[in-house]
Amino acid sequence: MGQRAAIYARVSTADQSCDRQIAELTEFAVRGGYDVVDVFRETALGAKANRAERGRVIDLAQARKIDAVLVSELSRWGRSTQDLLETLNKLAGWKVSVVAVSGLTFELNTPHGRMMATMLAGIAQFERDLLSERVKSGLAVARARGKKLGRQLGQRPKSDKLAPKVIQAVTDGRSYRWIARDLGINKNTVLEIMKRHRNKSL
Numbered sequence: 001m002g003q004r005a006a007i008y009a010r011v012s013t014a015d016q017s018c019d020r021q022i023a024e025l026t027e028f029a030v031r032g033g034y035d036v037v038d039v040f041r042e043t044a045l046g047a048k049a050n051r052a053e054r055g056r057v058i059d060l061a062q063a064r065k066i067d068a069v070l071v072s073e074l075s076r077w078g079r080s081t082q083d084l085l086e087t088l089n090k091l092a093g094w095k096v097s098v099v100a101v102s103g104l105t106f107e108l109n110t111p112h113g114r115m116m117a118t119m120l121a122g123i124a125q126f127e128r129d130l131l132s133e134r135v136k137s138g139l140a141v142a143r144a145r146g147k148k149l150g151r152q153l154g155q156r157p158k159s160d161k162l163a164p165k166v167i168q169a170v171t172d173g174r175s176y177r178w179i180a181r182d183l184g185i186n187k188n189t190v191l192e193i194m195k196r197h198r199n200k201s202l
Helices: 019-032 052-064 081-093 110-145 155-173 174-184 187-201
Strands: 004-010 035-043 068-071 099-100
Touching: 004 019, 004 052, 019 068, 035 052, 052 081, 052 110, 068 174, 081 099, 155 174, 155 187
Parallel strands: 004 035, 004 068, 068 099
Antiparallel strands: none
């Protein structure tokens, strides 16, 4: 009896099909002597966090019902380098490896796997640093153009939005406590809204 495996195929958009990946992975499983437990198809963008089918594969791994996950390539499995590293580590804890159709096996509890983990961790940190640098650069450019960032002094987006309801409720004779409870805001916010309203009316 060969290793138990789950086939996982993913495409990015609904007009694409997982059929080619599944056929390729099924042939690969036969050649490698894997016993395919189940086949999972997913339609999701690479960076999309919510992947129900991948979650089901991870559940199988946690339940010790598979020994390997077969994918056409690592980019089909991981959302990002960091996500790939985290899920590979999680699977390694359950002694489950991820095997790409190229024949590369990713087992983080082997010397080769630990080397891969170190490389992936370095790449993940590099990606985070790049993202941070881009954000800081973008903010600097925006400031240089005179754009004011963040909430400005005097801006009260939530209370300003609720002001008409507060004023109407007060006009209808509702108490400040009742209004605060009804709108899910602090009583002091109601007081401030009415204070500003009265000042404008003077």
